[in-house]
Amino acid sequence: MKYPRNVAVLGGNRIPFARAGKAYKNVSNQDMLTAALDGLVARFSLQGELLGDVAAGAVLKHAKDFNLTREAVLGSALDSRTPAIDIQRACATGLDGISLVANKIALGQIEVGVGGGVDSTSDAPIEVSNDLRALLHRLNTAKTTKDRLKVLKDIRPGHLKPSAPSAAEVRTGLNMGQHQALSTERWGITREEQDEIAYNSHKNLMEAYEKGFFDDLMTGYQGLDRDENLRVSTREKLASLKPVFGGSEGTMTAGNSTPLSDGASTVLIASEEWANEHGHQPLAYIRDIHTRSVDFVNGADLLSAPAYAAPEMLERHGLTLDDMDFVEIHEAFAATVAMILKAWEDEEFGKNELGLPGAFGTVDPAKLNVYGSSLAAGHPFAATGGRIVASTAKMLYEAGPGKLALISICAAGGQGTVALLESAR
Amino acid sequence: MKLDYLSFVRSGPGKFIAKKTGLPEPADLPRFKDRPQPILGPVLVLGNSQGTEDIANQLLAWDGDVRRHGDELDKIGSIIVVLDDIVEPGQTGPIIAELPAAFKKMKKGGRVITVSRTPLEDDPAVNAARAGLEGFIRTLAKEARYGTTANGILVDDDVELTSSSVIGALRFLLTAKSAFITGQTLRVSAEGGGIPTLWEQHLSGRVALVTGAARGIGAAIARTLHRDGAKVIILDVPAAGSALTDLANEIGAIPLQMDITADNAGERIVEELAKRDLKVNVFVHNAGITRDKYYVNMSEDRWNSVIDVNIAAQLRINNALLASDRIGDQFRLVSLASTSGVAGNAGQANYAYSKSAVMGMVAALGPILAERGGTANAVAPGFIETEMTGKIPAVQREVFRRSNSLKQGGLPLDVAETVSFLGSLPAGGYVGQTLRVCGQNLVGR
Numbered sequence: 001m002k003y004p005r006n007v008a009v010l011g012g013n014r015i016p017f018a019r020a021g022k023a024y025k026n027v028s029n030q031d032m033l034t035a036a037l038d039g040l041v042a043r044f045s046l047q048g049e050l051l052g053d054v055a056a057g058a059v060l061k062h063a064k065d066f067n068l069t070r071e072a073v074l075g076s077a078l079d080s081r082t083p084a085i086d087i088q089r090a091c092a093t094g095l096d097g098i099s100l101v102a103n104k105i106a107l108g109q110i111e112v113g114v115g116g117g118v119d120s121t122s123d124a125p126i127e128v129s130n131d132l133r134a135l136l137h138r139l140n141t142a143k144t145t146k147d148r149l150k151v152l153k154d155i156r157p158g159h160l161k162p163s164a165p166s167a168a169e170v171r172t173g174l175n176m177g178q179h180q181a182l183s184t185e186r187w188g189i190t191r192e193e194q195d196e197i198a199y200n201s202h203k204n205l206m207e208a209y210e211k212g213f214f215d216d217l218m219t220g221y222q223g224l225d226r227d228e229n230l231r232v233s234t235r236e237k238l239a240s241l242k243p244v245f246g247g248s249e250g251t252m253t254a255g256n257s258t259p260l261s262d263g264a265s266t267v268l269i270a271s272e273e274w275a276n277e278h279g280h281q282p283l284a285y286i287r288d289i290h291t292r293s294v295d296f297v298n299g300a301d302l303l304s305a306p307a308y309a310a311p312e313m314l315e316r317h318g319l320t321l322d323d324m325d326f327v328e329i330h331e332a333f334a335a336t337v338a339m340i341l342k343a344w345e346d347e348e349f350g351k352n353e354l355g356l357p358g359a360f361g362t363v364d365p366a367k368l369n370v371y372g373s374s375l376a377a378g379h380p381f382a383a384t385g386g387r388i389v390a391s392t393a394k395m396l397y398e399a400g401p402g403k404l405a406l407i408s409i410c411a412a413g414g415q416g417t418v419a420l421l422e423s424a425r
Numbered sequence: 426m427k428l429d430y431l432s433f434v435r436s437g438p439g440k441f442i443a444k445k446t447g448l449p450e451p452a453d454l455p456r457f458k459d460r461p462q463p464i465l466g467p468v469l470v471l472g473n474s475q476g477t478e479d480i481a482n483q484l485l486a487w488d489g490d491v492r493r494h495g496d497e498l499d500k501i502g503s504i505i506v507v508l509d510d511i512v513e514p515g516q517t518g519p520i521i522a523e524l525p526a527a528f529k530k531m532k533k534g535g536r537v538i539t540v541s542r543t544p545l546e547d548d549p550a551v552n553a554a555r556a557g558l559e560g561f562i563r564t565l566a567k568e569a570r571y572g573t574t575a576n577g578i579l580v581d582d583d584v585e586l587t588s589s590s591v592i593g594a595l596r597f598l599l600t601a602k603s604a605f606i607t608g609q610t611l612r613v614s615a616e617g618g619g620i621p622t623l624w625e626q627h628l629s630g631r632v633a634l635v636t637g638a639a640r641g642i643g644a645a646i647a648r649t650l651h652r653d654g655a656k657v658i659i660l661d662v663p664a665a666g667s668a669l670t671d672l673a674n675e676i677g678a679i680p681l682q683m684d685i686t687a688d689n690a691g692e693r694i695v696e697e698l699a700k701r702d703l704k705v706n707v708f709v710h711n712a713g714i715t716r717d718k719y720y721v722n723m724s725e726d727r728w729n730s731v732i733d734v735n736i737a738a739q740l741r742i743n744n745a746l747l748a749s750d751r752i753g754d755q756f757r758l759v760s761l762a763s764t765s766g767v768a769g770n771a772g773q774a775n776y777a778y779s780k781s782a783v784m785g786m787v788a789a790l791g792p793i794l795a796e797r798g799g800t801a802n803a804v805a806p807g808f809i810e811t812e813m814t815g816k817i818p819a820v821q822r823e824v825f826r827r828s829n830s831l832k833q834g835g836l837p838l839d840v841a842e843t844v845s846f847l848g849s850l851p852a853g854g855y856v857g858q859t860l861r862v863c864g865q866n867l868v869g870r
Contacts, residue, residue: 015666035667035670038670038671038674039666039667039670039680041670041674042669042670042673042674042678042679042680043673043679043680045677045679047674047677077674212683212684212687212689212693214663215663215681215682215683215693216681216682218663218666218682219663219666219667219669219670219680219682220662220663220664220665220666220667220682221666221667222667223664224664225662225663225664225666226663279701279702281700
């Protein structure tokens with residue numbers, strides 16, 4: 001399935017990702033998204049420019065932020081008549097925002113837009129208990145002081161316990177780490193495999209910073225000029241950490257699981273005509289974006305949807321894993337990456353789950369997450385898609401004409417969104 | 426409430442006490458936005474040469490209220506003394522005979538400018554006559570009151586007084602843009618340069634790059650170059666990203682985040698220019714750091730980091746730029762020196778070295794660039810009110826502020842105006858000089 005016309009990624013801008021409760025503890029989703037957007041405006045001279053659409057979102061969002069993206073646009077240096085939409089597909093939010101804008105450009109509805117996302121675990125909404133909420137609604141509708149007092153009289157100390165935001169799946173009651181722990185065990189993924197993925201993530205991201213790779217992809221914010229979670233890590237240090245998921249025998253640690261993070265990212269997407277008129281060299285073309293889900297409630301691996309989505313997408317372009325020059329698999333957990341790679345190498349999975357004659361294929365480790373991924377950078381849920389798309393587009397441009405990249409992002413609810421990008425050099 | 430010296434002596438009781446005790450009372454210096462006219466008139470032109478006529482005509486072309494005698498005037502805005510023809514010291518007396526009376530009638534923020542020949546003559550009498558003017562102008566600057574400044578333009582023998590660099594210097598020193606420059610001489614050593622189509626937008630159509638542009642003096646320079654019509658590229662370290670972004674969006678500048686001390690910084694700048702199909706006309710080396718310590722306690726690390734940012738990085742970037750095809754026509758390189766580099770400053774051995782080095786760099790680079798139609802010069806700020814100087818202990822800061830003829834600190838804008846002037850088309854005739862913006866700081870030459 002080919003887009004009716006080329007959709008070009010011109011570049012991106014994100015703020016460094018911070019660890020939860022640290023550098024960005026005093027800023028809101030709107031502050032961060034506005035900062036990321038303003039950095040993009042500055043980099044591409046979009047001051048006062050009227051864009052076709054801005055699609056972004058946050059996974060953890062206050063009810064008052066229902067128009068978060070539009071508010072960020074209004075606070076930015078863009079033409080304030082630029083429309084905006086809030087979307088949400090858990091951790092795939094950023095990539096799906098980009099997809100939404102890409103589709104509009106492909107269809108000729110708009111010429112240029114921005115996709116992205118933001119998340120703050122430091123500023124996450126705290127909810128009140130269901131009982132207290134019911135009482136508060138009654139209080140709100142009470143007409144007389146006597147009625148109001150009657151309502152207040154019914155409030156019990158137990159009602160005041162807030163329910164903190166939780167990453168648990170509603171239908172299974174298990175949180176994401178617990179789900180992945182089950183999958184990790186099922187796929188026989190070792191501690192060493194996971195630690196190696198985590199080690200490489202930090203090492204590769206560090207190298208990217210040292211090369212100045214992010215100088216035109218990021219804008220320093222709140223005193224941070226690189227991802228707060230990034231560290232010089234050693235295999236020994238990673239091996240010494242205690243498991244946090246899967247019980248005492250578990251293999252998943254704080255080192256090979258992505259930490260809670262704060263941050264925002266944006267990506268500038270346009271038609272080739274718009275790029276030419278404005279003197280911007282496209283970095284990459286978006287060839288396709290595809291989403292599917294798995295029935296995790298009835299036993300499928302929660303974070304395995306990309307293992308299905310990528311083969312489906314590549315097949316409709318007549319491509320295989322061997323045709324890819326870069327493979328970017330979002331590291332929700334190191335084990336998630338290992339699981340997806342194993343599934344693609346597994347003959348049974350290929351035959352039974354994908355309907356292929358055999359295994360889908362093998363990813364050359366040299367092509368995998370070459371500038372690191374979420375384990376090192378952090379993972380502000382909705383901001384991850386924009387981070388990966390902008391970085392990958394730049395990698396493709398630097399690699400040269402004809403180069404291809406596969407992007408894979410798993411999401412809560414058993415969902416997965418994947419994308420195919422081609423160098424625009 | 427601001428509790429500093431300036432607000433104190435301008436307050437009612439402060440003014441009274443200052444008058445009684447002879448405390449210096451700093452004048453309120455008008456800047457360009459307060460006085461946008463090129464000339465504070467009437468302007469008195471003294472001198473007998475053909476050059477005097479030429480300059481008087483130039484002032485008339487700028488709608489100046491030009492007078493050749495000051496007797497009948499109550500107030501005088503500017504005085505220009507042209508002494509390009511003197512061949513022995515005794516000739517000066519008659520030419521400046523009218524000056525004392527006129528000097529007494531100066532308006533607030535007035536201008537005194539001498540125009541004479543550079544003392545590079547073999548004949549002792551001629552050279553003495555010319556050289557004496559430096560001591561004279563520096564003294565007038567010290568005696569001037571109420572924000573009046575006094576500066577000299579030195580013109581080499583083979584350069585006409587009608588050349589664009591003389592006209593450019595005259596214009597700049599006459600305007601309020603030069604408010605914090607006094608007691609200085611500027612040498613015109615080549616014809617080069619040109620006259621801008623519009624003085625108010627003299628950088629129109631030109632591309633300027635400013636390093637260290639996110640805040641302080643760098644941001645003021647970027648804003649001023651933008652005001653003067655340039656397309657500005659602002660560069661700073663990634664950590665200053667938000668400030669750089671806000672400035673870029675404010676003035677429509679192109680932000681470049683990078684560390685200028687990276688080995689490939691010059692190549693990356695060239696790459697970024699190529700990517701945007703731009704050539705740079707004005708390059709401003711503003712980025713600089715301080716790591717103060719008395720020299721006996723100075724670690725190698727403190728020494729090296731200052732040298733690397735303040736001078737070594739500039740040399741590397743220049744080399745990359747000069748080797749590229751990204752240098753535009755009438756190229757102007759302007760680097761930030763400091764009065765600490767001119768006179769030394771206790772606790773700043775590393776900084777003073779680096780800033781002296783900047784002066785040495787432009788002195789050598791100016792002639793090299795001249796071969797390609799460009800030039801290089803430096804600006805040496807004295808005490809400027811910035812975030813950086815705001816961290817100096819209060820008492821010491823007050824002393825620094827009062828240690829110049831204008832009895833106050835300068836503004837980042839004053840430095841920026843001077844950078845814009847040295848980046849202008851007419852500046853082609855200033856080759857490898859350092860112009861001080863210090864209110865005639867007591868230290869150094």
